[in-house]
Amino acid sequence: MLEKRFLNGHEVLVEACIDAGAMQMFGYPITPTTEILSGWINKSLQNKNLHCLQTEDEVAAGFAVCGAIMAGQKAFTATAGPGTVLMQDALSMADGMRLPFVALIGQRGGPSSGTVIYSQQEVNLAIHGGNGEGLRIVLSPSNLEEMYTLTRKVFNYAYKYRFPSILLTDGYLLKTRQSFSLPETKIENQKLLALVDEASQKNIRNIYTLEKELMSELEKNKQDFEEMSKEIVEFEIYLGDNSLDEIEDLIIAHGIVGAVAKEAVDELNKQNKKVALFRPITLSPFPKDELNKLAKKIKNIFVCESSLGQLHDLVKQNLEVTTKISGIFKPAVGVEVEEIVDLVLSNK
Amino acid sequence: MSKDAKFCMGCGHPIVLQTLYKILKNNNEEQKSVLGLDIGCSLLAWDFLQVNTFQTHHGRVTPTMVGFKRAKPDSLSFAYTGDGGAYSIGLQSLLWAAKRNDPVTVIVVNNSVYAMTGGQTAPTTMKDQITLTAPVGNSEEPIDGLALVRAVNKKAFVARSSVNNPKQLQEYLQKAIESQKQGNFSIVEVLSYCPTSWKTFGVETNNFLEELKKVFVIGEY
Numbered sequence: 001m002l003e004k005r006f007l008n009g010h011e012v013l014v015e016a017c018i019d020a021g022a023m024q025m026f027g028y029p030i031t032p033t034t035e036i037l038s039g040w041i042n043k044s045l046q047n048k049n050l051h052c053l054q055t056e057d058e059v060a061a062g063f064a065v066c067g068a069i070m071a072g073q074k075a076f077t078a079t080a081g082p083g084t085v086l087m088q089d090a091l092s093m094a095d096g097m098r099l100p101f102v103a104l105i106g107q108r109g110g111p112s113s114g115t116v117i118y119s120q121q122e123v124n125l126a127i128h129g130g131n132g133e134g135l136r137i138v139l140s141p142s143n144l145e146e147m148y149t150l151t152r153k154v155f156n157y158a159y160k161y162r163f164p165s166i167l168l169t170d171g172y173l174l175k176t177r178q179s180f181s182l183p184e185t186k187i188e189n190q191k192l193l194a195l196v197d198e199a200s201q202k203n204i205r206n207i208y209t210l211e212k213e214l215m216s217e218l219e220k221n222k223q224d225f226e227e228m229s230k231e232i233v234e235f236e237i238y239l240g241d242n243s244l245d246e247i248e249d250l251i252i253a254h255g256i257v258g259a260v261a262k263e264a265v266d267e268l269n270k271q272n273k274k275v276a277l278f279r280p281i282t283l284s285p286f287p288k289d290e291l292n293k294l295a296k297k298i299k300n301i302f303v304c305e306s307s308l309g310q311l312h313d314l315v316k317q318n319l320e321v322t323t324k325i326s327g328i329f330k331p332a333v334g335v336e337v338e339e340i341v342d343l344v345l346s347n348k
Numbered sequence: 349m350s351k352d353a354k355f356c357m358g359c360g361h362p363i364v365l366q367t368l369y370k371i372l373k374n375n376n377e378e379q380k381s382v383l384g385l386d387i388g389c390s391l392l393a394w395d396f397l398q399v400n401t402f403q404t405h406h407g408r409v410t411p412t413m414v415g416f417k418r419a420k421p422d423s424l425s426f427a428y429t430g431d432g433g434a435y436s437i438g439l440q441s442l443l444w445a446a447k448r449n450d451p452v453t454v455i456v457v458n459n460s461v462y463a464m465t466g467g468q469t470a471p472t473t474m475k476d477q478i479t480l481t482a483p484v485g486n487s488e489e490p491i492d493g494l495a496l497v498r499a500v501n502k503k504a505f506v507a508r509s510s511v512n513n514p515k516q517l518q519e520y521l522q523k524a525i526e527s528q529k530q531g532n533f534s535i536v537e538v539l540s541y542c543p544t545s546w547k548t549f550g551v552e553t554n555n556f557l558e559e560l561k562k563v564f565v566i567g568e569y
């Protein structure tokens with residue numbers, strides 16, 4: 001049995017990045033990800049292999065990450081809200097050059113400076129914030145143990161498949177202190193990759209003279225992304241006491257709201273409701289086939305999120321059946337177990 | 349891009365690049381050198397020299413090379429940029445790289461305009477100079493980027509040369525590389541020909557450059 005400790009989300013993330021082999025962080029303070037920066041700096045005092053620079057802004061942090069990655073170092077950044085907006089400049093370069101760019105994003109209420117804790121409003125920005133096709137890997141954890149494992153995966157996916165990869169969490173989960181233990185099975189780290197070194201001369205572009213050349217590059221990227229999707233899509237189907245074929249209603253939620261929805265399923269089970277939870281863990285690539293397989297048998301879908309419909313839109317985009325969808329949409333506010341229970345019970 | 353991906357006839361960029369390459373080759377340092385390229389006519393240098401190069405974004409080459417150098421301290425890291433990329437959109441990061449004394453070498457090719465986009469007003473456009481966005485002449489005085497850099501860093505090598513003085517240009521670039529090797533920031537601004545945006549021919553192009561030299565002080569700062 002592995003040791004259990006009491007950690008918060010920031011501490012878990014710092015530990016996961018170190019275990020992932022990250023050597024350098026570039027960042028700019030912003031709630032709720034500031035403590036990742038300060039936590040990393042504190043670790044770097046003890047471990048001389050860890051480096052950090054608090055940059056002049058998120059734009060510089062993002063491009064410094066790009067530069068360090070080019071030089072063959074595992075580097076990352078962490079940001080939130082308005083910082084996620086500024087980070088798009090560098091992320092878009094990473095999109096274009098297929099850099100293994102890792103960003104930890106702590107969602108906060110938006111638009112603008114909004115609020116600082118609860119939110120799931122950066123889903124669109126995380127996936128589609130660049131001026132391209134949204135070929136990014138975005139993972140959403142619902143508790144601290146998952147936060148650790150998914151962060152390790154974010155690094156591994158970035159380096160294995162060379163798409164920018166984002167851990168998308170929120171201020172609430174980051175501040176949550178839970179009993180935490182490392183996963184039982186050891187996670188191997190994906191090997192490093194120096195894009196530029198002395199061994200050979202490379203001339204790397206991100207701007208094209210021929211329109212067709214760019215198009216075929218993007219088509220290839222899209223194909224790579226789709227092939228990769230089969231290998232990495234991840235989701236949870238939580239049935240409570242039900243069996244799969246008796247399910248009538250389906251709740252769809254991700255991240256912290258997914259954890260709440262799980263409790264709602266248990267509660268609804270007690271009241272004999274045949275309801276399950278579908279929780280996408282990879283928001284991008286979205287577990288489309290798995291959702292559709294399940295949705296065929298479903299009468300009602302309930303999307304619950306701390307946003308006015310960003311997950312709802314993702315579900316709609318991917319759903320091939322015309323099942324009725326309703327839900328709870330509360331940007332910047334937490335979703336509670338009772339609300340989900342009431343919603344499902346009140347549906348006729 | 350608004351035009352074919354090659355430097356125009358009479359452009360100053362190739363002079364700067366070839367001068368740099370000559371130094372690297374003489375020092376046997378081509379392999380350890382990396383030339384990060386800003387977006388602007390600088391991007392055209394991506395396959396011009398026998399060194400590692402990569403394009404970045406407009407105004408972002410300096411923070412990118414800061415990251416590169418921090419990850420690979422034994423490299424010679426160059427940020428190659430235009431005057432717009434350095435002193436307008438990228439000024440914040442340029443000054444902070446200088447302030448922190450990050451050991452990278454920034455080469456600013458100052459042609460007094462945004463050339464890649466067709467010749468609009470830049471932070472270095474002279475007073476009364478006519479550009480696409482100042483059709484009746486620029487109302488502002490240009491900025492002296494090197495004075496700003498010097499104000500935040502006393503150790504850096506900071507100098508301005510021009511493409512019609514290749515000997516001096518070579519000397520300054522060599523000193524800038526030395527500065528990087530000693531662990532200091534360095535910046536060389538090069539006043540450079542852009543006959544396309546200036547709409548000049550033959551000797552007019554050199555005359556325009558001489559006008560620029562009257563506004564931008566040549567020498568070490």
Ligand SMILES: Cc1ncc(C[n+]2csc(CCOP(=O)(O)OP(=O)(O)O)c2C)c(N)n1
Pocket residue numbers: 387388389390405406429430431432433434457459461462463464465470
């Ligand atoms: C974020 C962003 N804004 C605007 C542009 C368009 N743009 C491309 S090059 C350029 C100006 C380049 O001027 P300068 O840095 O002086 O380089 P030059 O072309 O003169 O060598 C601009 C505005 C861009 N590529 N990216």
Ligand code: SF4
Pocket residue numbers: 354355356357358359360361389459463464541542543544545
């Ligand atoms: S537009 Fe000016 S700076 Fe750009 S390649 Fe042509 S001459 Fe050179």
Ligand SMILES: [Mg+2]
Pocket residue numbers: 388430431432457458459460461462463470
């Ligand atoms: Mg210019």
